[in-house]
Amino acid sequence: xxxxMAQTPQPHVLxxxxxxFEGFDRxxxxxxxLFVVIALALLGLALLAGRTRVLxxxxxxxxxxxxxxxxxxxDLGFFGGVGTDPNSMIPVLLVIGxxxxxxxxxxxxxxxxxxVTRIGTWQRPKERLVAWWSAVGxxxxxxxxSVIALGAVGILLLGAAPMAVASLQPHAAPILAEAVDGAPxxxxxxxxxxxxxxxxxxxxxxxxxxxxxxALTFLDPVCTSDCPLIGQYFRQADAMxxxxxxxxVELVAIVANPLYRSRSYLLAxxxxxxxxxxxxxxxxxxxxxxxxxxxxKYGVQVEYEPAGAMIGHSEIAYxxxxxGHVRSVLESDPGSGTEAQESSLAVTLAAAIRSAAR
Amino acid sequence: xxxxxxxxxxxxRGQSPTWVSRVATAVGAALFAINMYAVAASAAPEGHVxxxxxxxxTSISTFEGTWASVPMGHLDQPLNTFWQLFxxxxxxxxxxxxxxxxxxxxNGGLLLAARGDRSxxxxxxxxxxxxxxxxxxxxxxxxxxxxxxxxxxPLSLAAGADGQDLALxxxxxxxxxxxxxxxxxxxxxxVTAHALASSRPGRACAPLALTSVAVGxxxxxxxxxxxxxxxxxxxxxxxxxxxxxxxxxxxEQYGRDHVQVLSLRDAGSAPVALFSVxxxxxxxxxxxxxxxxxxxxxxxxxxxxxRDLVSVGPTPGGGEFVVYRDGIHRDGTHTEKLDxxxxxxxxxxTMPLPNGTATVAFPAPGRTDALSxxxxxxxxxxxxxxxxxxxxxxxxxxxxxxxxxN
Numbered sequence: 001x002x003x004x005m006a007q008t009p010q011p012h013v014l015x016x017x018x019x020x021f022e023g024f025d026r027x028x029x030x031x032x033x034l035f036v037v038i039a040l041a042l043l044g045l046a047l048l049a050g051r052t053r054v055l056x057x058x059x060x061x062x063x064x065x066x067x068x069x070x071x072x073x074x075d076l077g078f079f080g081g082v083g084t085d086p087n088s089m090i091p092v093l094l095v096i097g098x099x100x101x102x103x104x105x106x107x108x109x110x111x112x113x114x115x116v117t118r119i120g121t122w123q124r125p126k127e128r129l130v131a132w133w134s135a136v137g138x139x140x141x142x143x144x145x146s147v148i149a150l151g152a153v154g155i156l157l158l159g160a161a162p163m164a165v166a167s168l169q170p171h172a173a174p175i176l177a178e179a180v181d182g183a184p185x186x187x188x189x190x191x192x193x194x195x196x197x198x199x200x201x202x203x204x205x206x207x208x209x210x211x212x213x214x215a216l217t218f219l220d221p222v223c224t225s226d227c228p229l230i231g232q233y234f235r236q237a238d239a240m241x242x243x244x245x246x247x248x249v250e251l252v253a254i255v256a257n258p259l260y261r262s263r264s265y266l267l268a269x270x271x272x273x274x275x276x277x278x279x280x281x282x283x284x285x286x287x288x289x290x291x292x293x294x295x296x297k298y299g300v301q302v303e304y305e306p307a308g309a310m311i312g313h314s315e316i317a318y319x320x321x322x323x324g325h326v327r328s329v330l331e332s333d334p335g336s337g338t339e340a341q342e343s344s345l346a347v348t349l350a351a352a353i354r355s356a357a358r
Numbered sequence: 359x360x361x362x363x364x365x366x367x368x369x370x371r372g373q374s375p376t377w378v379s380r381v382a383t384a385v386g387a388a389l390f391a392i393n394m395y396a397v398a399a400s401a402a403p404e405g406h407v408x409x410x411x412x413x414x415x416t417s418i419s420t421f422e423g424t425w426a427s428v429p430m431g432h433l434d435q436p437l438n439t440f441w442q443l444f445x446x447x448x449x450x451x452x453x454x455x456x457x458x459x460x461x462x463x464x465n466g467g468l469l470l471a472a473r474g475d476r477s478x479x480x481x482x483x484x485x486x487x488x489x490x491x492x493x494x495x496x497x498x499x500x501x502x503x504x505x506x507x508x509x510x511x512p513l514s515l516a517a518g519a520d521g522q523d524l525a526l527x528x529x530x531x532x533x534x535x536x537x538x539x540x541x542x543x544x545x546x547x548x549v550t551a552h553a554l555a556s557s558r559p560g561r562a563c564a565p566l567a568l569t570s571v572a573v574g575x576x577x578x579x580x581x582x583x584x585x586x587x588x589x590x591x592x593x594x595x596x597x598x599x600x601x602x603x604x605x606x607x608x609x610e611q612y613g614r615d616h617v618q619v620l621s622l623r624d625a626g627s628a629p630v631a632l633f634s635v636x637x638x639x640x641x642x643x644x645x646x647x648x649x650x651x652x653x654x655x656x657x658x659x660x661x662x663x664x665r666d667l668v669s670v671g672p673t674p675g676g677g678e679f680v681v682y683r684d685g686i687h688r689d690g691t692h693t694e695k696l697d698x699x700x701x702x703x704x705x706x707x708t709m710p711l712p713n714g715t716a717t718v719a720f721p722a723p724g725r726t727d728a729l730s731x732x733x734x735x736x737x738x739x740x741x742x743x744x745x746x747x748x749x750x751x752x753x754x755x756x757x758x759x760x761x762x763x764n
Contacts, residue, residue: 029434222507224463224486224763259461260492260504264543268490268507307430307455308440309759310463 014075021072039065047096050103059100066093098152101145184319184352185329191216191320192297196254196286199266204252204284206324213249213357214320215349217332218256218300219283220311221269227256229334229342230315231273236346238278241353246280248322249353254294255285256302256313319352327356409567409584410634411513412620414441414467414483415669415681417719417729421476422497423447427468428716430731430756437486437763441468442736442756444729445499446721452752453721453729453738456499462492463763469512474519481508481515481525486763493523506544508536516580516623518573524548526571526581533568535581548579549601554594559603563592574624580604582619582631589613591646593622593631604629606646606654612637620664625676632678634664645678647702660697660706668694669717675701679718681711696728712739712748727751734758 025032039061046058070076070089136143191214195205206214215234219227234251241249255261266283270276275283285291295302302313319328330352335341417426424446432438441464444453457464466483473479473495482492491512493505505523513533514526522539532552536545551568554560565583572580581601583592589612593604608617615637622631628648635642642659649655662682669681677699685693694711696718711718714730714737721727724743729736734756739748 222462222482222488222490222492224465224484224488228487257461259494259502260507262504262506264506265492265504268509271509272489304458304461305759305762306458306757307759308442308457308460308464309762311461 018072018075036065047099052104055100055104059096062096063093066090066096098148182331184348186355187326187329189326191318191324191326192294194254194284194290194294194297196284196290196294199263199270199283199285201263204282206320209250209252210324211248211322213245213322213353214252215249215317215353216252216254216298216320217317218295218298218302218313218315219253219269220257220260220313221255221265221283222257222260223310225310226315226334227269228273230317230332231269231275233332233334233342233345233349234281235273235275235278236342237349237353238280240346240350245354245357248357250280250282251278252282252284255283255291256295256300257311258288258291258302258304259311261285261288261291317349319349319356321356328352409569410618410620410664411569412632412670413667414469415717416470416671417669417717418470418472418478418671419674419720420472420474420478420497421448423450424719424721425470425478426453426717426719426729427470428729428731428736429467430734430736431758431760432733437465438758438760439465440756440758440763441465443468443480443499444736444754446719446727447498453736453754454499455736455754455756456496459496459499459502460492460494461502463488465763466511469515471515471517471523473517473521473523479505479515479517479523481512484511506538508545513568514570514622516571516573518577519575520577522573522577522579524571524573524579526568535568535571535579537579548596549581551583554581554583554601557601559594559601562603563587563590563594565592569619570622572622572624572629574629575627578624580622580624580629582622584618585616588616591617591631591633592619593629593648595629604648605652606631606648606656608635609656612644618664620667621670621678623672625672630672630676630678632670632680635659643680645699647676655702657699657702658705660699662697668715671717673698673700674720674723675704677701677704681715681718687713712737715739 043058043062043065046054047062066089074089132146136146191206193206195203198204215237217230217234219230221227231253234253238246238249238251255266257265263285266285267276270281270283275281286294298316298318300314300316302311305312315332315334317330317332318326319330321327330349332345334345415428417424419425426444426446428442428444429439430442431440441457442455443457443460445456446453460480460482462482463485464482466485466488469481469483471479477495477497479493479495482494484491490510491508493508494502495505496502508525508527510527510529512525513528516524518524520539522537525536525538525545527534527536532550534550535548537548538545551565554568555563555565563583564586566586567584568581569584570582572582574580579596581594581596583594585592589608591606591608593606594601595604608615612635615635618634618636620632620634620643622629624630625647628650630648631646633644633646635644640661641663642661643664644659645657646654660680662680666682666684667680668683669679671679673679679699680697681694682697683692684695687693691713693713694715696709696711696715697706698709699706711728712730714732715728716731717729719727719729726741728739728741728748730739731737736754736756737750738752738754740751741748
């Protein structure tokens with residue numbers, strides 16, 4: 001991660017820090033890992049033990065560790081990388097700080113009131129509100145603490161909790177897919193025709209599929225990362241369709257590699273991903289010129305990448321209705337490729353197919 | 359646990375309940391133990407490995423020029439290790455990189471084979487989520503022609519002048535050798551490790567695994583093996599629909615040692631093999647050349663562990679070069695050395711190499727190049743005829759897309 005961050009254009013002073021740390025980490029990876037593990041274990045013990053003499057030092061050490069990670073690995077959170085990782089150290093630091101305040105600034109117990117304020121003892125909401133308001137009146141900063149605490153809980157509930165719940169669902173809601181790819185774009189324009197051949201050598205054109213709902217995407221058969229996952233979520237989406245609808249749906253992929261586009265590669269991909277068992281799966285290829293024209297018609301970029309990297313191509317899916325109109329355009333980046341993520345993409349695609357079939 | 363009866367007043371919490379400390383200590387100790395176990399397991403030696411494989415880094419020459427395949431990038435991270443394919447034209451002056459024209463992520467490594475004298479056949483070993491191998495051929499690196507996909511993970515690749523290709527594929531059920539020719543659009547199984555082991559010549563060898571393949575100039579198909587029977591070397595020839603052992607008969611000094619074929623090729627009309635010989639006292643490499651009469655001539659032994667090999671390949675004189683690790687610097691980088699055997703009857707010649715040498719190549723008559731790699735930089739070191747020191751030559755910065763295979 002540090003190496004990737006260091007390659008991002010940024011002031012030299014920052015990249016030099018990260019590069020230096022990355023070099024040190026490469027040379028002494030075991031020692032760095034050992035140090036971090038021991039430090040985290042000790043800090044965890046110190047925080048959990050809750051000894052007031054130790055806590056300030058533990059929190060200070062946590063702050064140093066978090067800030068060092070934020071600067072040397074996460075590149076200050078905004079110069080490099082995408083997603084939520086690059087800034088994770090700051091919320092962690094805030095949580096630790098909040099925990100420290102919670103542990104050290106515990107109010108003295110009013111013994112006389114303890115009997116009625118024990119947890120598990122019924123206290124009316126109104127009484128709680130009065131007690132809270134009284135506390136705010138005595139110490140206005142308490143209001144700020146309460147607002148921050150409520151805000152933290154709100155962020156957790158609004159952001160992380162639904163994602164976490166969705167991640168645990170075998171048939172996740174579209175939320176995971178939309179977090180990576182955005183919502184499908186509902187459209188209504190005429191799909192451009194193409195004339196290619198399927199993996200068995202049979203000629204196929206879009207016109208020949210008129211009357212069926214077509215889920216169309218572009219796949220590199222020798223892609224090592226995303227394309228196998230895209231095939232899988234197409235397969236899952238197919239399984240989510242009612243049998244009566246499935247017989248009027250075609251899942252179509254057009255090869256997105258200018259070199260490995262022969263039938264042997266398409267069949268190898270089908271076998272690898274188990275696509276050969278789908279009756280409505282077509283993987284199309286053709287002469288390079290015909291492929292280039294089709295890529296252009298659908299705005300798909302396919303290009304060689306340098307130095308042993310895979311072919312770069314757009315990850316996009318079109319859902320075309322029975323009358324030949326594009327009804328939905330979906331970004332089809334499979335993201336992390338987890339089971340829940342794939343399931344979420346499949347739910348999204350299946351919903352788009354059902355909508356287009358109406 | 360109490361509610362804040364007087365929020366304005368703060369006092370130290372004091373001692374926490376003992377169960378918290380105990381649980382925290384137990385969790386911490388468990389995590390620490392798990393991590394230490396993982397670290398120890400990853401750092402532990404691999405243990406006894408029966409079957410040795412030749413390293414992928416190598417160089418070969420065709421009529422059009424010299425090809426070299428080397429790993430670059432972050433070599434400790436498989437998906438950030440990208441194999442590069444450098445080409446030095448026969449009448450050129452510089453190395454150029456053609457890995458970008460392969461059209462596939464090549465983190466799994468490249469297998470090279472010369473198709474006669476003119477073209478190069480390359481198999482890209484699968485990596486990450488890909489489970490089959492892309493194959494393509496070229497003469498100059500600029501234009502490529504795809505060859506039928508290999509459905510599996512190839513360990514060795516060979517090509518004949520008449521267009522017949524041979525591949526050794528690794529499968530969980532056992533290795534197998536596939537063959538294909540230009541008229542065929544598919545690979546056909548020639549023999550499985552099990553079938554070869556069951557054959558009469560196979561029983562004499564008791565192969566633990568098949569290790570390499572070669573195609574002779576006359577279309578002869580050769581398979582090398584790691585023999586389980588001591589003192590036997592496993593080179594097999596496919597002849598008129600049947601397999602026969604091509605030897606060699608190892609000398610008495612190797613009678614109790616296990617012999618494995620590390621690499622196999624055809625030099626003109628007879629096989630040439632690099633053997634790894636393992637005994638209780640150590641390992642050594644022995645080169646063997648088969649004569650027209652079927653008798654083999656063996657080189658003297660080169661004492662080094664096959665696990666230390668960085669690169670092996672042919673020399674222009676029909677011999678073998680061997681690049682291996684011979685020490686380690688304080689910063690963790692290795693010292694490499696080169697041993698050259700220039701043909702039958704020659705003796706191993708040892709010479710130092712520039713740091714980070716991944717392979718050596720012979721791009722011009724009398725000239726030896728050491729291709730040294732460090733992350734994204736390839737430095738070509740030249741050793742001109744008669745010179746005693748490597749001279750720094752071309753420096754190539756490779757534009758690696760780190761993270762693109764994740």
